[in-house]
Amino acid sequence: MKVAAMVWGSDIPLLDAGARREGVHIDITGVHNVDDPEVQDRFLRSQEDADLILLHPSHDPAWDDLIPRLRTDIPVVSFGHNQDFWSLSTIPIKYVAAVSAYMTHGGEENYCRMIRFLRKIAEGEDAEPEAPLPMPWEGIYHPDSPEPFPDRNAYYSNHPRRHTQSIGIVFSRTYWANGDRGIVDALIRRIEQFADVIPIFCLSGGDVDLGARPGPVVARENFSGEVSLIINLQPVFRSSNSEVSGDIFSDLNVPVMHPILLYHKTRQEWLDSPLGPSAMEIGWSIALPEMQGMIEMLAVGTEIETGEETGMHEPIPDRIERICRRAEAWLKLQAKSPKERKVAFILHNKPCSSVEATVGAGAHLDTLESVARIIQVMKQEGYTVDPPSSGKELIDRIMEKRAISDFRWTSVGSIVRCGGALDLVDEKTYREWFSELEPSVQKRLEESWGRPPGEEMEGVPAAMVHDGKIVVTGVSYGNAVVCVQPKRGCAGARCDGEACRILHDPEIPPTHQYLATYRWLERVFGADVIVHVGTHGNLEFLPGKSAAPSNRCFPDIAIGTIPHLYIYNADNPPEGTIAKRRACATLVNHMQTVMQASGLYGALKDLEKLLEEYTRAQESDPARAHTLEHLIIDSVEEGGIGEETDL
Template sequence: MSATKLRDLLRRRGLIALILACLLVGIGGYLLWGHYGAPTRIALVNFPGYMSSGIIRSNGSRHVSFAELEQTELDKLDDYDCVLTFGMGLKWTAEDRAKIAEQGKHGAKHLVLFATTDENNINTLGSKEGKRISEYFGSGNKANYRSLARYIRRYVDAKRWFAPEPDSVAPSATDVYYHVDESVAFAKLSDYEAYLKQQGYYHPGAKKVMLVGGLNDPFGGNKQNLDSIIMSLTRSGLNVYPVTSFSQRLRFLKEVSPDLLIHFPHGRISMTGGDEVVAYLKERNIPVLAPLTLMAGREEWESDPQGMMGSFLSQTIGMPELDGAVYPYVLSTEERDKDGLVVLRAIPERLARFTTLVHKFLTLQQKANSEKRLAIYYFKGPGQETLAAQGLEVIPSLYRFLRHLQSVGYDLTGLPETEEAFAQQLMREGPVIQKVSGGMMADYLQHGHPAWVKRSELDRWMQTDLSAQQLTELKEKYGPAPGSFMTQQRSGDTELAVTRIQYGKVVLLPQPMAGLGEDSFAIIHGAGAPPPYPYVASYLWARHAFAADALLHFGTHGSLEFTPRKQVALSSSDWGEALVAPLPHFYYYTIGNVGESMMAKRRSYASVVSY
């Protein structure tokens, strides 16, 4: 072999050796990177959107990533270095659990947190790791969620590069007053009020509203809904006291002595010493409003004919009802932000109405009885049928009630001196008219002293208080407003008559028929159609023209709670909400009809007073 060929051979062998060395270094580097430095991928399965968003937002590492998965996406779990599953609401089958167990045999690292059954209490990480992760979640706040990501990378995924030591579990602030600034956490009322004054949030002499409860922790990194509620109430002139506490709510109530309590419900007002808390609220006559936070997007909720169901219904509406909380008014829903993460946000127009509602409840506390304006609805059949209510002699009971109101200072100027004269006036000036024919409507419009509502006035009220869907339904069913029933040409325009009898600042109104037809029973219990214009106009007149401070339905029962659409968690397109909110609503209801009284509470926001 010539010297030249030998040099070429050696050169080629050197090049091959270099290539092999580079390959070995590359493979080694790849293996080292995979073992020590590759990103840690964590799956969050079945977590509420607001909770997973708080975890993801708190992550401060570029080398840890989170992904949200549904509980049905078990085939994707192998793609992750660690799987964390939220145990509440799991619907795994035995087959699903067997698949998870098989994945565990092949090294999958899976931990179920907050499991509600033994079979779902799964931990393939090890007891030490499972305990530490559970502790981070047990005190869920931004610091602990940040440490959670570090801990999983370093001790579960066993990465050593870009893996700083996690902090120990940081106690979550509890039994404190909080505010929109996440760094605010005051154990003492005096310190909190000093902060309010310093920041310009305090209103000397103003009413005090206390906030308790909530699905989202105010220190968990996802509290936009709470912030907007706090600021809306504050800007309206109220002093707001948001409290996070599980076991000390009674102490905070006594300390603050609020004029009104807002409970963001998921269970009782207080899960410890609940009866004592209720007794204190009753003793001090503190109203409790229970606005709802939904685990659904706005469109999903608005299109849902039920509104809410299952265990979430019992915890969010049923349990608070037992404690006396009222007005289960949807205030916050889930929404995706610009990063695609779920945030809880108060719906702006609903928050504005809720703020008005809070002030109306507070007005009832501070306004003199002589100045309060009360609209009372009673129920009767059409024509000359008498007033009706289950288990109640209505005319004597209503008259005595009005006399009692008069005795405690309400303005009932013109109330007849005798029950007999009162009954005659009710039948003469407060009828329910079911049809145009027969001459009764014409006679009443001529001699019955109704309140007249101009077409333009009714249009303005409906545009303000009804949804576009409701306006369309009314027009399709009954023609352009105000329709042809209970109307008359006056001063060159069509006006609609609202049947009412007014005594000073208290007005009595017969609830109009909620539909057209001859079957009164079927109409009252759900006509399956939008209520006619006279029905709508009656409630809007009470709110806008009469300027009622509150509504009262007298006796069991009317038709408002049987109008179409949602069963609970009403939207602005539900008639029970559109015709009542944002007024305090009271319902004098028989204690012998619990089932339908629940409908009155949930479908017309009624505070039920039993007889």
């Protein structure tokens, strides 16, 4: 017997396993490629010698072209959660419902029962289907235990606590049931090195008819008061009944990271893609979770590459490491007392727009005063800081010390002499950091900026190198440092106004000093969190993928493992989204500045009237004009602008 199947990826491993056990030949095509004419043709060829057609349709309009070309002389079974598609079947609806029930309950045994029932249908038997084997709709999973645990107490009796903090993992029941657990297992093994882990599976939205509780209810029961962070692998994490879900994230009050699974991309396809996820995956796996408040959407796994569709996935080892190290950093931030925490503030500036005049540039935000007041509040909350009294004091100190990047009239030597260097990173230390980069990244940096710590390239001097050491600039306020975003790539004293081209060039990597600054904040200063202040800097616009970055993407390389907060203009969600997707930013929005025309007032308003009258009197009444000259000078003095106008 042969079955021609076009089904969802999650069906493939169990259908394949069930068919092998039952001795049935099944030719499986993944539904995600139904809009590809070649895939359609291949499926239609596979049905030519089939005994039964098995479909799990989607809403893709390509089905309108495919359905009329299906054979009608053999049984067609169209199953799935959506009963609207059942009408494509040529068998009684009660049989379709039975096939769908096997799929809904999941597990290899139920798919074996499905295959046995399909064989009877193909052979024309009028037999009743076996009942599905009941399986749990939810549970706590661990790879060392053959069966899931019904509750936290049972789980802890087999996996006792070993750490002071715990992380909760939420993943789909489908992946538990079909054995696609490699990614979850990898996360569990790595997390257990620094925290306890409670991995739950469930139906995200629940199902009242099945007796399956929604994910938020299961999570609240297992995570409340237990976990310090959640890693949620489900794109949607709420019940259709908002009263049942409640505000689950606010209730739990912990960060919720959302690593994304690239369902239909192999690792190499993901690495080669400049976009990262497909448009469908961005909508489903990134945009929806963003709207629910999830953060840090790094790729966690890809489809296993075998040459055939398997519906199975594998972890990306370096991304597992990055996700878990970032999760560990969030835990450390929570566990530290305020007096121990270290915070790095990054101010922006606009090269080629007179760098000294644009330190702390931010759309509709007084970034300097904001930073000063935040550090003042930190002092009140017990942080070990000595805050500036005002934004003016902060900028005066930055400019006095020349704690910026070199520019047309600011040399690296003057920065060091004035005390603007937080540290000088020697070549040996930077080479150790540089050696950790992926080889192709090292090559790009050397092609653009020379060998570490930087060399003159095509007339452009090495960026911020003094006596062979990389200069990290900023001002210190105890356990808080304030830095101006490091040098993106202009020519310093030889700048010809072209840095703005570099700023958004998708190919030119940042300088050695740029990466050294962020690595210094992470490794030497020991920042527990980085706060970028104001809309916007250039970290999120460095070369790399649009979303789900790899270890070859410069925003991901720069931010490293440090928790990243970004004070951002609420009126600019598109570019804020870029920061979230490319640089693991958690946005802290601020409202728009309310602005109105200030106009003139007091003595300045009187001065305006005198100037207008003087202009008219110059031609018609010279004597009056002479009198007005004296009145204008008096008004200038009274308005307080005498010194500024040099009158």
